Amino acid sequence: MLKRIALSLTLAGIASAAIAAEKPTKASSTDWWSLKPLVRPAVPATANRRLPIANPVDAFICAKLAEKNLQPSPEAEPRVQIRRLYFDLLGLPPTPDEVEAFVRECSLSHSPTFPPAPARAGEQVRKRESVTPAYARLVDKLLASPHYGERWARHWLDVVHYGDTHGYDKDKPRPNAWPYRDYVIRAFNEDRPYARFIQEQVAGDILFPGTRDGVEALGFIAAGPWDFIGHAEVPETKIDGKIARHLDRDDMVANTMQTFNSLTVGCAQCHDHKFDPIPQRDYYRLHAVFAALDRADKKYFADAKLTQRFAELEHQQRTLTAKRTALETKLKTAAGKELESLDQQIEAASKAKGGLRPEYGYHSAISPAQEAAKWVQVDLGRSVVIDRVVLRPCYDDFNKIGAGFGFPVRFKVEAGDDAQLKSGVMSIADKTAADVTNPGTAPQTFKSTGATARFLRITATKLAPRQNDFIFALAELQVFDTTGSNVALKAAVTAPDSIEAAPRWRKTNLTDDIAPGADNSGELVELRAKRDALLAKATDDKTRAELAALAKDLEQVAAELKTFPKPDVVYAGTVHYGTGAFVGTGPAGGKPRVIQVLHRGDVKQPKDEVAAGAPGYLTGLPGEFALPAGHSEGERRAALAKWLSSPDNPLTWRSLVNRVWQYHFGRGLVETPNDFGRMGALPTHPELLDWLAVEFRDSGGSLKKLHKLIVTSATYRQASVAADVRRLTSQSAIGSRQSAIEQSLLTSAATLDSENRLLWRQNRRKLDAEAVRDATLFVAGKLDPKMGGPAFQDFIVEKPEHSPHYEYHLHDPDDPKSHRRSVYRFLVRSQTQPFMTTLDCADPSMQVGKRNESVSALQALALLNNGLMVTMSKHFAAKLDAGGGDLNAKVDRAFREALARAPSAEEKANLTAYARQHGLANACRVLFNLNEFAFVD
Numbered sequence: 001m002l003k004r005i006a007l008s009l010t011l012a013g014i015a016s017a018a019i020a021a022e023k024p025t026k027a028s029s030t031d032w033w034s035l036k037p038l039v040r041p042a043v044p045a046t047a048n049r050r051l052p053i054a055n056p057v058d059a060f061i062c063a064k065l066a067e068k069n070l071q072p073s074p075e076a077e078p079r080v081q082i083r084r085l086y087f088d089l090l091g092l093p094p095t096p097d098e099v100e101a102f103v104r105e106c107s108l109s110h111s112p113t114f115p116p117a118p119a120r121a122g123e124q125v126r127k128r129e130s131v132t133p134a135y136a137r138l139v140d141k142l143l144a145s146p147h148y149g150e151r152w153a154r155h156w157l158d159v160v161h162y163g164d165t166h167g168y169d170k171d172k173p174r175p176n177a178w179p180y181r182d183y184v185i186r187a188f189n190e191d192r193p194y195a196r197f198i199q200e201q202v203a204g205d206i207l208f209p210g211t212r213d214g215v216e217a218l219g220f221i222a223a224g225p226w227d228f229i230g231h232a233e234v235p236e237t238k239i240d241g242k243i244a245r246h247l248d249r250d251d252m253v254a255n256t257m258q259t260f261n262s263l264t265v266g267c268a269q270c271h272d273h274k275f276d277p278i279p280q281r282d283y284y285r286l287h288a289v290f291a292a293l294d295r296a297d298k299k300y301f302a303d304a305k306l307t308q309r310f311a312e313l314e315h316q317q318r319t320l321t322a323k324r325t326a327l328e329t330k331l332k333t334a335a336g337k338e339l340e341s342l343d344q345q346i347e348a349a350s351k352a353k354g355g356l357r358p359e360y361g362y363h364s365a366i367s368p369a370q371e372a373a374k375w376v377q378v379d380l381g382r383s384v385v386i387d388r389v390v391l392r393p394c395y396d397d398f399n400k401i402g403a404g405f406g407f408p409v410r411f412k413v414e415a416g417d418d419a420q421l422k423s424g425v426m427s428i429a430d431k432t433a434a435d436v437t438n439p440g441t442a443p444q445t446f447k448s449t450g451a452t453a454r455f456l457r458i459t460a461t462k463l464a465p466r467q468n469d470f471i472f473a474l475a476e477l478q479v480f481d482t483t484g485s486n487v488a489l490k491a492a493v494t495a496p497d498s499i500e501a502a503p504r505w506r507k508t509n510l511t512d513d514i515a516p517g518a519d520n521s522g523e524l525v526e527l528r529a530k531r532d533a534l535l536a537k538a539t540d541d542k543t544r545a546e547l548a549a550l551a552k553d554l555e556q557v558a559a560e561l562k563t564f565p566k567p568d569v570v571y572a573g574t575v576h577y578g579t580g581a582f583v584g585t586g587p588a589g590g591k592p593r594v595i596q597v598l599h600r601g602d603v604k605q606p607k608d609e610v611a612a613g614a615p616g617y618l619t620g621l622p623g624e625f626a627l628p629a630g631h632s633e634g635e636r637r638a639a640l641a642k643w644l645s646s647p648d649n650p651l652t653w654r655s656l657v658n659r660v661w662q663y664h665f666g667r668g669l670v671e672t673p674n675d676f677g678r679m680g681a682l683p684t685h686p687e688l689l690d691w692l693a694v695e696f697r698d699s700g701g702s703l704k705k706l707h708k709l710i711v712t713s714a715t716y717r718q719a720s721v722a723a724d725v726r727r728l729t730s731q732s733a734i735g736s737r738q739s740a741i742e743q744s745l746l747t748s749a750a751t752l753d754s755e756n757r758l759l760w761r762q763n764r765r766k767l768d769a770e771a772v773r774d775a776t777l778f779v780a781g782k783l784d785p786k787m788g789g790p791a792f793q794d795f796i797v798e799k800p801e802h803s804p805h806y807e808y809h810l811h812d813p814d815d816p817k818s819h820r821r822s823v824y825r826f827l828v829r830s831q832t833q834p835f836m837t838t839l840d841c842a843d844p845s846m847q848v849g850k851r852n853e854s855v856s857a858l859q860a861l862a863l864l865n866n867g868l869m870v871t872m873s874k875h876f877a878a879k880l881d882a883g884g885g886d887l888n889a890k891v892d893r894a895f896r897e898a899l900a901r902a903p904s905a906e907e908k909a910n911l912t913a914y915a916r917q918h919g920l921a922n923a924c925r926v927l928f929n930l931n932e933f934a935f936v937d
Contacts, residue, residue, distance in 0.1 A: 030277050030617050033686060034262070034676035037619060038650040040694040041687040052714035054131055060688035061715045064758050070749045073718040073761040078106040080937050081717060082138065083900045084762075087936050088664055089142040089707065091151035091771045091821075092778050096896040105134030131712045139711055143704045146787060147821075149189035152703070154770055154823045155663055156184050158851065159259050159674075160223045163844030164791050167225030167829035170803050174226075175433055175790070176297050179570040180219020181823070182788045187213070194656060194701030195645035198260055202644065203637035210308045215300040220259075221573025222295035224251045225829055225845055231294070233437055242603040245593075252293070252573065253286045257615075258847055260644045262655040262676040265615065270601035276677040277617040284597045285613035285623065289640045290573070291592035292633035297433055298574040299567040310564060317450050317557050324482075324550045327543060334538040342531045360514050361394045361475035363406065363505040365497035370409070370463050374472040376495040377457040378488050378511060379419070384481050385558050386448040389413055389428055389456065392476035393441050401466070403440035406473020408460035410435060413446055415453035426451040426562055432461045433569075441475075450558030456488070477510050482554060489513055575633065592633045612636040614643045621648045651676060653693040657706065658683075661692070662850060664710050666763040674849035684757050720762040720937045765936050766853050769839035770822035772934055773868070777819055779897050779928075780872040781879040784819045791826035794818045794833060806831045813868040838862045863929045873928060877921040888912050890920060898927040 043056045044063035051062045052072060065072060076084070082102045086094045094102075109132045142148060162181060165171045187197055199207050202221070204214030230244025254266045267273045268283035301307040332339055364374040391413075396405035413429040414421060429446040456479055463470035479488035493507040500506050539547075592612075599605035616623035625639040644652055655676065662668035669689045672680035683689045696706050710716055749760040756763055767775070777783035796810040806828045811818070825833070829845045838858055842848040863869055876897075880890040891912045895903040903911065915923035927933060 030619065032276075032678065033683065034651055034654060035277070035617055035619075036650065037648070038653060038690060038694050038697070041691050043691070044687075054712060054714040054717075055709060056691060057688065057710060057713035058715050060685055060691065061713075061759050064685060065760055068752055068758060070752060070758060070760050072714065072759075073720075073749075075714065075717050076719040076762065076937065078103045079901050080719070081135065084936050085138060085142060085711060087767060087771055087775075088711065089139075089151060090145055090147040091154065091774055092147060092783075093775050093898075094900060096893070096900070099896070099900045102134060102138060105137075106132055109133050131717075135717075136712065139708055143707060146189055149185040149187075150787070150821050150823045152188045152663075153181065153184040154768075155659070156188075157181060157223075157823070158842040158848040159659070160220055160255055161225075161844055161847045162219075162223045163225070163827045163829045165804075165828050165830070166228050167845050168227045168229065170228040171828065171830040172228055172434060172804060173797075173826075174571050176569045176571045177219060177223075178790050178824075179216045179568065180223065180572070181791075183213055183216040183219065185787070185823070187217075188703065191702055191704045194696070194703065195647075197701070198645040198652070199638075199641040202256065202641035203634060206634035206638045207641060210304055210311065212300070212302045212304060212307070215298060215572065216570050218298065218572035218574065219570055220255070221252055221290070221293060222571055224255055224847075226295050228434075232434070239603065246287075246598070246603050248295070249287045249290050249293075252290045253283070255847060256640070256644070257286070258674045258849070260655065261649070261651040262658070262670075262672075262674055262680075262849075263615075263651065264675050264677060264679070269598075273677075275679050278615050281597055281608075281610060282613070282615040282617075282623060284595055284610045286615070286640075288592065288595040288610055288612035289614075289636045291595050291612070291636075292575050293573045294575070295571065296574050297569045298572045299569055301564075302568050306564065310561070310567075313557050313561050314449065317554065317561075320550055320554050320557065324547065324554075327547055327550070331535055331538055331543065335534050339531065339534055339538075342527060342534065346527045346531065360503060360509040360512065361473055361505065362493070362495070362507055362510040363394075363499040363501075364460075364463075364472040364495065365499060366466070366469045366471055367463055368469055370465065370470045371461070372463060372470070373459060373461055374408075374463060374495075374497070375457050375459040376472075376474065376477075376493060376498070376507070376510060377419075377421075377455055378477060378479070378491040378493055380454050380456065380479060380487050380491055383417055383452055383454045384479075384487050385555055386415060386428070386451045386453060386456070387480050387482045387484075388448060389446045390476075390478040390480070391444045391446075391458065391474060392478070393439055393444070394473045394475045395441055396473075404438040404464075406464045406466075406471045407438055408436070408458075408462060408464055408472050410462035411458060411460045413456070413458050415448075415451050415456045417454050419455050421455065421457055424562065425566075426453060427566065428456075435462070438464075450554065450561050452555065452558045452562055473505075474510060476513065478513075482551065486513065592636070612639070614640055618649060618651070621646055647697055650693070653697045654689055657692045657696050658689065659849070660703065660706055661710065664707075664716060665759065666765040666853075667757075668850070672849070674847060715759055716762065718759075718762040720764045762937075766840075766855070767934050767936060768851060769836045769841035770825075772839055772863075773822050773836070775933070776869065776872045776928060780875040782816075782819050782872060782875050783821070784816065786820055789824070791824055792818045792820050793826045795826075795828070808833055808835075813871045835862055835866045835868065860929060863934065864925060869925065869928055873924040874921045876924040876928075877919070880920060880924075887915055887920070891915060891923065894920075894924060894927055898924075899930070899932050 043059045046053070046059065046062055046066065048062075048066070051058070051066075052075075053059055053062065058072075062072060075081075079099055082094050082099055086092055086098075162177070164174050164177050166174055183200075187200075192200075200213050200217035204211070204217040208214035226248065227244045230240060231248070234241040234244060236242065236245055250266060250269060254264075257263055257265045263276060263278070265273070265278050265283055265286065267276070268278045268280045270280070272279045301310060362376055364376070367374070391407075393403065393407040394405045395403050410432045411429075412427065412432050414425050414427055416423070416425045418424055428448050428451060456477075458474070458477065460472040463472050477488055478486045479491075481487050488511050491511045493510050495507055498505070498507050503509075594609055596606035596609050599607050611625070612627065613625050614623040621643065623643070625636065625643075627635055627639060643649065646652070654670075655673070658668040658670050659673055662673055669685050670676060670681055670683045674680075692706070692709075695709070696702075699705050753760060774783060794811050794813075794815075795806040795808045798805040798807055808831075822836075825836075827844045829843075832843060833841065837843075838856075839862065840852045840854055842851055876894070880894055880897075883890070883893060885893075888908065891908055892903060894911075895901060895907070911923050911926065914926065
């Protein structure tokens with residue numbers, strides 16, 4: 001009985017605690033360190049002249065150490081420093097020649113970190129520049145290297161969860177994601193001001209129109225996973241479609257706010273944030289910012305002048321079309337009731353034919369392979385201005401397929417005046433990047449941007465499955481000019497192959513106007529003729545002349561548009577103008593979806609509608625956007641971009657500074673880089689964090705200046721491991737300059753601050769997976785330095801027509817196309833690369849503010865036995881052989897190449913004996929498997 005009473009009381013206590021925990025007692029308060037305005041703290045003064053103060057960073061660090069009676073560690077030796085800098089700034093090792101040159105320069109200009117004389121009581125502290133000229137020159141050289149952008153872009157891509165596939169069930173490839181990756185590399189190399197870097201990624205098309213970066217940067221919005229089934233196969237009107245789009249916007253919101261502000265706003269999806277001052281309403285205001293966007297391929301021109309001219313022509317085309325529409329409306333009014341009656345009759349006759357099934361059409365030859373290309377082409381007889389193209393699918397009961405029989409899974413529609421379509425080709429529709437949902441018998445309409453052409457071709461790049469084979473079939477192809485006439489009617493049809501089984505299947509069926517809802521009846525022809533005659537009668541000479549002039553101007557615009565090259569494509573956040581189920585709302589300008597607060601985050605329980613805005617947790621930076629009535633969707637994103645990049649947004653500047661610090665020291669000043677809220681960690685050095693944030697902001701948001709400030713500090717240049725500390729502070733190393741008491745103080749730091757949170761030494765850090773792979777290729781002499789462009793694939797794709805299988809074990813590690821830097825690797829979400837995953841590579845399905853740093857036997861086995869490592873060991877051995885010399889000399893060079901140092905006599909003897917017995921390639925495998933190769937001191 002007593003046990004039952006005790007259990008009841010315990011459960012009641014737990015329940016009460018749970019209820020109490022639900023009350024957001026602190027969430028409404030903005031009195032939290034990360035939300036406070038940025039104010040530059042005073043740099044601490046120190047009376048100890050013996051402390052190494054290279055710049056204000058050291059003053060803050062030394063002040064904290066002094067509180068614990070700790071001293072900083074001595075400066076690392078030059079060989080350690082150059083290797084550390086190379087990997088931190090470039091992600092690559094230095095060459096032996098670069099190491100030796102740096103060591104020589106340092107020996108000529110080195111000044112010791114610890115001055116020989118102790119500080120006298122009352123002596124004024126003075127700043128002492130302890131960075132050697134050689135070190136400063138090296139930092140500048142590395143920051144100017146194009147490989148710097150590749151290194152730091154990889155860190156950024158972790159944070160924004162960039163990938164080259166969609167993820168989810170299908171995990172289909174995303175072939176046009178890479179321009180965003182190249183944009184990030186370019187932005188880092190150009191030292192893009194951070195405020196602009198933010199603005200380009202959130203609203204570059206609005207704030208920097210006509211620029212390449214303004215479009216490619218929008219890949220940030222679309223960087224995360226995307227539910228293909230929930231978007232492409234489920235209409236937005238259905239519950240599953242609503243859920244998919246809600247989750248998609250949630251990803252956009254979370255990615256934006258965690259990346260730039262380091263706050264978990266997603267916790268306010270179902271209720272007010274329990275710990276941070278983020279009401280549920282603010283969360284949905286952020287949803288409203290992205291309410292018009294989907295993820296899709298966006299066309300653009302890399303040349304800014306082309307982009308500007310193309311936009312001008314499109315504007316002219318829209319203006320001329322609007323004028324023509326106004327004149328046509330005027331004519332309809334003049335024609336009166338008779339025209340209205342004819343239009344009603346035509347509409348009724350068209351609807352009466354809507355139930356017809358297309359029993360006649362074009363059918364390609366049967367193919368055993370789905371990827372075989374098939375095409376069919378029509379000759380319009382003359383060059384005409386194409387307004388739109390309509391594809392009408394077939395119906396056939398073969399294998400119970402029915403509606404949509406033979407409609408291609410992927411296809412493109414192209415036009416030109418060359419019958420072979422080898423030059424002057426204009427794209428009207430390109431559906432080759434992803435599988436298209438079968439439309440049944442619904443006609444598929446594709447608007448033209450004023451293309452003028454004689455020949456029109458539909459190419460199926462992925463055929464429709466039948467039973468055990470694949471085909472391409474269409475009931476009807478219609479091409480409408482600017483007057484609304486089907487100029488493809490009875491046009492000649494050509495194709496490389498077709499099934500000619502009249503009357504059911506033959507090429508001529510494609511343009512006979514027999515299809516569901518087709519306007520081919522005698523009644524419709526007669527009604528249209530009457531309508532044309534009535535309009536001609538109602539048109540006066542002036543109007544006729546105006547219409548003719550407009551037609552001529554439209555043709556001229558279309559002719560110039562025809563001369564433009566094929567546009568580039570980037571997968572980005574954009575208003576989508578597709579067909580079928582995957583359509584963004586609002587065709588012209590992208591009218592945003594209505595966003596409502598969802599009770600408990602349930603799409604079936606919408607409550608109050610909300611306007612676009614940002615969270616209201618910052619003093620002096622309101623979350624309300626002053627947007628005019630009838631504003632465009634882009635104005636919402638522009639407002640958010642300016643809010644995020646504002647000098648008055650303290651989270652933005654603290655967040656970025658903390659991330660950079662983390663990558664240089666292995667741990668941020670705040671250990672939770674994606675959460676600066678109450679559930680995150682407190683800063684270990686809050687004054688230093690704020691000083692760096694203000695300095696970074698006020699210096700124009702220059703990342704390179706921030707890097708230089710950090711890496712030239714004495715704090716960064718410290719030795720990293722206790723053995724180095726003991727060696728560098730021993731009497732044999734510095735003579736009588738260091739007392740035994742001072743040595744004991746340094747050694748005791750390991751006990752007082754075992755996790756090195758106060759930074760009394762540098763942290764020894766494990767190289768990330770990309771740096772290990774790149775260093776292996778580099779040392780083996782096989783790294784391809786080519787920058788940019790589509791990603792390389794280190795896998796073979798199987799079953800691409802359904803859910804692709806990415807088979808890494810089938811890939812040849814000696815394939816030179818895959819020997820590029822790892823930042824260019826094709827990143828699969830659902831099936832990550834086993835070798836890279838073993839080495840703690842970031843999962844592209846989630847935002848990774850900080851990678852795991854595990855050490856396991858599996859990693860050692862992978863470094864020893866993985867196919868890439870074995871192959872590169874052989875290439876490394878061949879490189880050493882090509883350098884000549886005996887085995888001793890080759891082993892010596894191997895150490896210098898892989899570890900940036902010469903071997904000791906014992907190491908050299910042991911590895912030479914091993915190489916003599918097992919081969920030089922296996923000796924290289926040993927070096928690749930050393931901790932010294934996989935870590936930075």
